[in-house]
Amino acid sequence: MSTRDTAAKNWDDREIGVRPEIPRNRLPNQKKQIPKARPRAEIEPPLKLEIVQAGNSVLRQLARPLSLAEIAGKEIQNLIEAMRACMREAPGVGLAAPQVGLPLQLAVIEDREEYLKDAATEYLRERERRPVPFHAIINPALTEMDDDKVEFFEGCLSLTGFSALVPRARRVRVECLDEQGRKKTIEASGWYARILQHEIDHLHGGLYIDRMHTRTFTSAGNWTEFWKSKPISEIRKTLDIGSV
Numbered sequence: 001m002s003t004r005d006t007a008a009k010n011w012d013d014r015e016i017g018v019r020p021e022i023p024r025n026r027l028p029n030q031k032k033q034i035p036k037a038r039p040r041a042e043i044e045p046p047l048k049l050e051i052v053q054a055g056n057s058v059l060r061q062l063a064r065p066l067s068l069a070e071i072a073g074k075e076i077q078n079l080i081e082a083m084r085a086c087m088r089e090a091p092g093v094g095l096a097a098p099q100v101g102l103p104l105q106l107a108v109i110e111d112r113e114e115y116l117k118d119a120a121t122e123y124l125r126e127r128e129r130r131p132v133p134f135h136a137i138i139n140p141a142l143t144e145m146d147d148d149k150v151e152f153f154e155g156c157l158s159l160t161g162f163s164a165l166v167p168r169a170r171r172v173r174v175e176c177l178d179e180q181g182r183k184k185t186i187e188a189s190g191w192y193a194r195i196l197q198h199e200i201d202h203l204h205g206g207l208y209i210d211r212m213h214t215r216t217f218t219s220a221g222n223w224t225e226f227w228k229s230k231p232i233s234e235i236r237k238t239l240d241i242g243s244v
């Protein structure tokens with residue numbers, strides 16, 4: 001998920017399981033599919049990743065789970081580091097493996113203090129947005145913790161230059177593995193819960209445009225010009241959006 005609602009930037013938007021058929025791994029800069037017994041030397045860093053944009057079919061695939069052996073292996077460990085660098089460079093607060101061309105059940109998340117430091121207190125308060133340290137989630141299963149939905153504009157690094165109002169659960173629980181393959185339960189609320197939902201949607205072939213109020217879809221420039229300073233209730237009224 002993009003940082004842009006996110007804060008320090010001027011406009012709102014950038015980035016924020018089932019057993020699938022197992023797609024064969026393919027690293028982004030490789031034209032050929034990687035055989036399973038790929039020599040480690042071939043996958044050593046620096047691994048430079050590129051973020052794919054909407055329309056690329058990898059964003060619509062169900063990603064496959066990773067095994068504990070894969071998580072412990074150098075290939076996935078290098079990938080996690082490369083995804084961290086890619087997310088920071090974007091910048092974004094979340095990045096899912098399908099966004100770098102790999103249909104794997106892996107995402108990285110980090111909401112840095114520096115993204116929040118220039119944001120108004122009220123802006124952060126209503127989004128319940130707080131810094132989140134870097135971490136990876138692997139093979140996650142998400143449960144919505146209550147029926148409360150909250151609506152904010154969000155964006156995606158794979159839909160560059162756009163944003164929309166997206167209803168999301170305010171609180172979620174995520175069962176997953178961490179970057180060391182350990183079982184982990186995350187209970188999150190507010191903006192962190194939104195990031196988790198956004199990234200886990202990516203692992204199931206979903207994009208925020210599947211959940212958005214379609215009439216609110218906007219370019220970045222028009223978001224700043226027309227919508228940024230308005231309360232959500234006023235935007236809903238102006239655009240004649242029905243009840244959630």
Ligand SMILES: [Zn+2]
Pocket residue numbers: 001002015016155156157158198202
């Ligand atoms: Zn996204």
